[in-house]
Amino acid sequence: MPNSKQMNQLLYTLQIADNALILGHRISEWCGHGPILEQDIALTNTALDHLGQARSLYQHAADMFNALSSDNKKTLFTSTALQNKINKGEALDEDDLAYLRDGWDFRNVLLTEQPNKDWGYTVARSFLYDAFSFYFYAALQKSKDTVLAAVAEKSLKEVTYHLRWSSEWMIRLGDGTEESKTRVQEALDSYWAYTGEMFEMTAVDKAALADGIGVDIAAIKTLWQERVNMVLEEATLILPANTWMHSGGKECRHSEHLGYILAEMQFMQRAYPDMEW
Amino acid sequence: MNQLINKNLYGDYGDKEQASGTSGMHNTAGEWPLWEVFIRSKAGLDHKHAGSLHAADAQMAIENARDVYTRRMEGVSIWVVESKYIHASDPFEAASMYEPANDKVYRHPTFYDLPDELKHM
Amino acid sequence: MTVHSFQEHFDAKIDSEVMIEPRDWMPDDYRKTLIRQISQHAHSEIVGMLPEGNWITRAPSLRRKAVLLAKVQDEGGHGLYLYSAAETLGITRDEMYDQLHTGKAKYSSIFNYPTLTWADMGAIGWLVDGAAIMNQVPLCRTSYGPYARAMVRVCKEESFHQRQGFEIMMVLANGTEVQKKMAQDALNRWWWPSIMMFGPSDADSPHTAQSMRWRIKRFTNDELRQKFIDVTVEQAKLIGLTVPDPDLKWNEERGHYDFGPINWDEFWNVVKGNGPCNKERLEARKKAWEDGAWVRDAAMAHAQKRKARQENKAVKAA
Numbered sequence: 001m002p003n004s005k006q007m008n009q010l011l012y013t014l015q016i017a018d019n020a021l022i023l024g025h026r027i028s029e030w031c032g033h034g035p036i037l038e039q040d041i042a043l044t045n046t047a048l049d050h051l052g053q054a055r056s057l058y059q060h061a062a063d064m065f066n067a068l069s070s071d072n073k074k075t076l077f078t079s080t081a082l083q084n085k086i087n088k089g090e091a092l093d094e095d096d097l098a099y100l101r102d103g104w105d106f107r108n109v110l111l112t113e114q115p116n117k118d119w120g121y122t123v124a125r126s127f128l129y130d131a132f133s134f135y136f137y138a139a140l141q142k143s144k145d146t147v148l149a150a151v152a153e154k155s156l157k158e159v160t161y162h163l164r165w166s167s168e169w170m171i172r173l174g175d176g177t178e179e180s181k182t183r184v185q186e187a188l189d190s191y192w193a194y195t196g197e198m199f200e201m202t203a204v205d206k207a208a209l210a211d212g213i214g215v216d217i218a219a220i221k222t223l224w225q226e227r228v229n230m231v232l233e234e235a236t237l238i239l240p241a242n243t244w245m246h247s248g249g250k251e252c253r254h255s256e257h258l259g260y261i262l263a264e265m266q267f268m269q270r271a272y273p274d275m276e277w
Numbered sequence: 278m279n280q281l282i283n284k285n286l287y288g289d290y291g292d293k294e295q296a297s298g299t300s301g302m303h304n305t306a307g308e309w310p311l312w313e314v315f316i317r318s319k320a321g322l323d324h325k326h327a328g329s330l331h332a333a334d335a336q337m338a339i340e341n342a343r344d345v346y347t348r349r350m351e352g353v354s355i356w357v358v359e360s361k362y363i364h365a366s367d368p369f370e371a372a373s374m375y376e377p378a379n380d381k382v383y384r385h386p387t388f389y390d391l392p393d394e395l396k397h398m
Numbered sequence: 399m400t401v402h403s404f405q406e407h408f409d410a411k412i413d414s415e416v417m418i419e420p421r422d423w424m425p426d427d428y429r430k431t432l433i434r435q436i437s438q439h440a441h442s443e444i445v446g447m448l449p450e451g452n453w454i455t456r457a458p459s460l461r462r463k464a465v466l467l468a469k470v471q472d473e474g475g476h477g478l479y480l481y482s483a484a485e486t487l488g489i490t491r492d493e494m495y496d497q498l499h500t501g502k503a504k505y506s507s508i509f510n511y512p513t514l515t516w517a518d519m520g521a522i523g524w525l526v527d528g529a530a531i532m533n534q535v536p537l538c539r540t541s542y543g544p545y546a547r548a549m550v551r552v553c554k555e556e557s558f559h560q561r562q563g564f565e566i567m568m569v570l571a572n573g574t575e576v577q578k579k580m581a582q583d584a585l586n587r588w589w590w591p592s593i594m595m596f597g598p599s600d601a602d603s604p605h606t607a608q609s610m611r612w613r614i615k616r617f618t619n620d621e622l623r624q625k626f627i628d629v630t631v632e633q634a635k636l637i638g639l640t641v642p643d644p645d646l647k648w649n650e651e652r653g654h655y656d657f658g659p660i661n662w663d664e665f666w667n668v669v670k671g672n673g674p675c676n677k678e679r680l681e682a683r684k685k686a687w688e689d690g691a692w693v694r695d696a697a698m699a700h701a702q703k704r705k706a707r708q709e710n711k712a713v714k715a716a
Contacts, residue, residue, distance in 0.1 A: 275573055
């Protein structure tokens with residue numbers, strides 16, 4: 001795939017947007033099913049934050065896409081639905097990017113698409129991601145892409161709260177009852193294998209960093225690790241020993257879960273194309 | 278006030294044990310405690326009672342209050358206090374508590390009849 | 399004071415529109431009526447999260463998804479405000495949940511109907527929330543203070559719910575053929591259950607008279623139903639949808655719409671548990687509660703550990 005500066009910037013933005021959308025989607029599945037009303041409401045606020053971030057980023061991505069040359073537009077996405085739109089010369093918007101791209105054009109990390117399972121898994125997934133996202137957005141504020149920088153500044157406030165929430169729950173569950181400790185440790189061990197990917201510098205990451213719009217994610221790994229260690233210690237949880245890490249999401253190779261998420265999420269737009277809702 | 282009859286004080290914050298006529302059926306073991314939430318809607322104003330909620334501890338109570346009671350920019354500061362620590366005056370003593378103030382009208386500026394020419398007082 | 403004078407004092411307050419507050423003396427039946435009504439109302443809010451919650455993951459645009467998510471969350475908040483109001487009457491939320499889960503407490507029957515298409519999100523917002531608002535606005539002046547204050551908050555937040563529902567319907571009604579069909583189909587399915595939401599006819603409503611006397615209720619079921627129909631029929635016309643009632647006719651003399659007979663047999667059957675989704679709704683609530691038990695326990699256990707550690711520290715420091 002030819003990677004001009006503009007196209008790389010677009011792919012980089014999509015990567016951040018996809019993380020926010022998919023994790024937000026997963027968290028939104030809890031709405032109405034939480035362990036207690038107060039936390040049901042709290043978690044939905046988080047889902048709304050992620051969704052809001054995704055929307056700002058997709059709008060930015062759509063603007064960048066619409067400014068590409070028509071040749072570039074044709075090569076970027078594979079789905080027939082998007083190809084049809086592009087061939088008709090229509091401009092894309094946030095919804096097109098969320099609802100009409102296929103799984104193999106989604107760039108979120110695998111961690112975000114892993115299932116909720118139970119409160120322990122959900123908290124562990126959020127914690128591992130929030131700790132990353134916190135340092136990521138902090139660094140992204142310095143992006144030369146002013147839209148990304150602005151989104152980062154706004155999102156950082158949200159993520160700061162998310163991280164506080166998920167850290168506190170890691171501690172409550174880890175240092176709660178025997179049962180909660182066992183459950184959250186199991187969740188942590190299970191989702192740990194998806195953390196390595198967050199710090200992998202893909203070609204898109206490297207180019208974005210070189211262009212001054214992206215974040216040096218390898219550099220924030222130490223900060224992330226320190227934060228994780230600190231919280232796990234307070235939670236009396238054991239740092240998982242496994243070092244094997246799954247990867248692929250950022251390069252559009254996903255777990256089976258994403259297909260089901262998209263089948264559900266995109267159903268309306270796919271079944272009833274070209275309509276206003 | 279001496280209780281000549283069995284008066285029922287329902288749902289007093291903090292006196293649940295004595296307040297409820299149904300305490301025997303309460304099965305509250307393990308229920309997160311109840312907290313009262315006070316919110317300052319903007320700098321310069323008092324914290325005002327917004328409602329209540331359940332939380333396992335004070336920190337969580339503040340966060341729950343943030344998530345439940347400030348979703349529409351209703352606040353800039355939150356106080357929480359566990360409901361059982363609120364002490365309330367007894368409504369049965371309302372007459373002796375509050376009515377004696379009723380005839381002290383001279384405490385109010387409107388009590389004084391001054392000439393209209395007098396400004397700024 | 400004798401019981402008699404407590405009663406007289408209470409009645410005098412009610413008659414002069416002075417609110418009753420938690421610590422005030424109140425007749426036992428007044429308290430029971432309030433607990434029943436407020437907890438039913440709270441249960442309706444949280445069970446009501448389920449049919450709409452169905453579509454959060456399938457909403458057709460990101461904007462709609464955000465709005466729906468916020469809306470369903472609001473319903474959770476409303477449930478919370480109402481449970482809190484009921485808790486001032488000497489019942490715990492856990493007890494109320496227990497009543498819901500064991501089928502002792504009821505919730506609004508409307509939520510036992512399924513949400514089959516996206517248009518149902520429009521119909522629920524427009525009709526169900528519309529009917530709810532009709533019911534709830536007078537409750538802002540209900541005689542029990544905590545209930546009235548909860549309702550003020552609910553009504554403030556609820557106003558966007560009906561608007562978003564109507565907007566969904568409007569967009570569909572102005573859309574393609576299939577969208578129009580979707581909207582009409584949703585109206586067809588939700589109209590009668592919405593009309594039934596106001597509860598049985600005054601003649602068959604055992605609690606209405608006493609609740610009116612206590613100013614817990616301000617209007618009768620039939621009054622509110624009529625008001626809802628009058629308003630909603632005009633709204634349907636505005637967006638070109640047909641209300642599925644062949645007997646619907648403007649009655650010049652009454653100044654109201656006449657409407658066809660309500661299928662109360664269906665209503666009572668749904669109340670009794672024979673609605674299309676009664677089992678699913680209750681099971682979903684019970685599952686959430688039971689699955690959450692270990693989480694709630696963990697938080698309590700941790701809070702206690704932390705407290706004990708702080709006290710220990712304080713003792714050592716002293």
